[in-house]
Amino acid sequence: MRGSGDVRGRRAGLAVAVVSLLLALSGCAGAGALGASGRTLVIAIVSNPQMEDAIALADRFEEANPGIRLKFVSLPENQARAKITASTATQGGEFDVVMISNYETRDWAANGWLENLQPYVDGDPAYGGGDFIPSIRESLSYQGSMYAVPFYGESSFLAYRKDLFAEAGLTMPERPTWPQIAEFAARLDDPESGVSGICLRGKPGWGENMAPFTTVAHTFGARWFDENWNARLTSPEFRAAARFYVDLVREHGQPGASSAGFAECGTRYAQGQAAMWYDATSMVSTTEDPSSSEVVGKSGYAPAPVLRTPNSGWLYTWSLAIPKVTEDKDAAWRFVRWMTSKEFVHQVGETFGWNRVPPGCRLSTYEIPEYRRAAEAYAEPTLRGIDQASQHNNISAPVPYRGIQFVGIPEFQDLGTRVGQQLSAAIAGRITVDEALRQSQEYARTVGEAYQEDR
Numbered sequence: 001m002r003g004s005g006d007v008r009g010r011r012a013g014l015a016v017a018v019v020s021l022l023l024a025l026s027g028c029a030g031a032g033a034l035g036a037s038g039r040t041l042v043i044a045i046v047s048n049p050q051m052e053d054a055i056a057l058a059d060r061f062e063e064a065n066p067g068i069r070l071k072f073v074s075l076p077e078n079q080a081r082a083k084i085t086a087s088t089a090t091q092g093g094e095f096d097v098v099m100i101s102n103y104e105t106r107d108w109a110a111n112g113w114l115e116n117l118q119p120y121v122d123g124d125p126a127y128g129g130g131d132f133i134p135s136i137r138e139s140l141s142y143q144g145s146m147y148a149v150p151f152y153g154e155s156s157f158l159a160y161r162k163d164l165f166a167e168a169g170l171t172m173p174e175r176p177t178w179p180q181i182a183e184f185a186a187r188l189d190d191p192e193s194g195v196s197g198i199c200l201r202g203k204p205g206w207g208e209n210m211a212p213f214t215t216v217a218h219t220f221g222a223r224w225f226d227e228n229w230n231a232r233l234t235s236p237e238f239r240a241a242a243r244f245y246v247d248l249v250r251e252h253g254q255p256g257a258s259s260a261g262f263a264e265c266g267t268r269y270a271q272g273q274a275a276m277w278y279d280a281t282s283m284v285s286t287t288e289d290p291s292s293s294e295v296v297g298k299s300g301y302a303p304a305p306v307l308r309t310p311n312s313g314w315l316y317t318w319s320l321a322i323p324k325v326t327e328d329k330d331a332a333w334r335f336v337r338w339m340t341s342k343e344f345v346h347q348v349g350e351t352f353g354w355n356r357v358p359p360g361c362r363l364s365t366y367e368i369p370e371y372r373r374a375a376e377a378y379a380e381p382t383l384r385g386i387d388q389a390s391q392h393n394n395i396s397a398p399v400p401y402r403g404i405q406f407v408g409i410p411e412f413q414d415l416g417t418r419v420g421q422q423l424s425a426a427i428a429g430r431i432t433v434d435e436a437l438r439q440s441q442e443y444a445r446t447v448g449e450a451y452q453e454d455r
Contacts, residue, residue: 102139109142118145153360155313155385188275197252203261206416231444258428314405315389
């Protein structure tokens with residue numbers, strides 16, 4: 001397959017486009033500045049609980065590395081992605097270390113925006129580069145070298161209330177299909193008790209409703225583009241997937257589904273208001289958190305439901321990379337190494353509890369007895385989902401792009417959000433599924449034609 005990373009003209013266009021974005025963003029202190037007691041590394045990260053734990057432990061790094069001070073720029077995902085993209089693409093040098101995902105890594109490496117980290121990994125046997133889960137390591141590699149190293153990784157799976165299944169006389173199959181899940185949702189839907197049969201994202205966004213929906217589309221045999229970059233959003237397979245998703249969430253999903261995303265579904269499931277929830281494996285930080293969840297210990301975790309493909313779970317990882325323009329790359333690597341090391345996993349577990357450990361990156365994490373006990377219900381399903389996530393297992397027809405729950409091209413941030421808005425409108429009942437797909441096809445056709453011109 002010819003991946004999107006081969007389309008050099010599109011990358012160049014992206015670099016030019018983000019210049020104006022950078023100018024619109026508020027500035028921050030230059031990276032690598034000298035602090036009162038030595039060099040200060042400026043680190044741009046996404047704000048979520050796992051990253052907050054890293055910030056809380058940062059003084060341990062500073063104590064072990066005299067002369068290096070850390071300054072974190074922690075922003076919500078959309079803001080962080082825009083700011084990091086703008087700075088890295090234009091070689092602005094605002095950040096010494098950046099948090100990116102497998103959506104960006106390969107293209108940014110091909111563009112020459114990132115430092116090749118493979119020499120650092122290979123030169124430090126104790127770091128254990130071979131300990132990374134293979135699918136995660138591959139997703140962060142370009143031409144055989146890692147250009148980012150993972151902080152945590154995830155796939156997707158289905159959480160379900162074992163107690164409600166038992167009361168209804170239902171048994172979750174070892175490998176459920178989407179038609180089976182729809183049947184279970186109908187049986188378990190209980191509006192009078194405030195319990196929906198299932199929770200699925202309806203909130204528009206390329207990283208919101210498009211993430212779970214795209215896995216559904218792929219396992220239904222659909223694809224965003226065929227191998228010649230022809231848009232396929234009105235194909236019979238894509239239409240069947242969209243109708244299934246919309247009907248399921250409208251008939252047996254949560255109230256206000258068109259505006260519910262990961263956070264809203266997480267809250268609803270944790271409060272006992274949904275019988276099933278299909279989403280990221282990182283959901284366990286919500287479902288199994290005794291401080292906020294009313295269903296701790298009541299859930300089973302099944303593989304992502306399928307239809308035509310052997311697997312359907314997605315693959316995503318937040319990782320750390322060093323921009324090519326970073327001045328003190330050795331100091332930056334020392335921080336990156338610390339935050340992605342085996343030792344850091346133990347620091348988090350021993351300090352905050354083993355249910356707070358960043359999951360889905362290192363095989364050795366799943367061998368820690370304390371973690372295995374804390375994560376007994378979900379450790380193996382998470383590891384299995386990540387290990388099995390691949391285009392070969394998840395997409396039934398050839399595609400010119402990489403990605404399972406996204407299309408790995410720069411334009412997908414806009415395209416996916418536009419299509420997500422159409423799908424959300426169909427869930428809300430403002431338009432029909434066919435109307436949503438006709439408009440979505442036009443958006444995708446414009447993007448595909450640009451790639452056809454570059455061939």
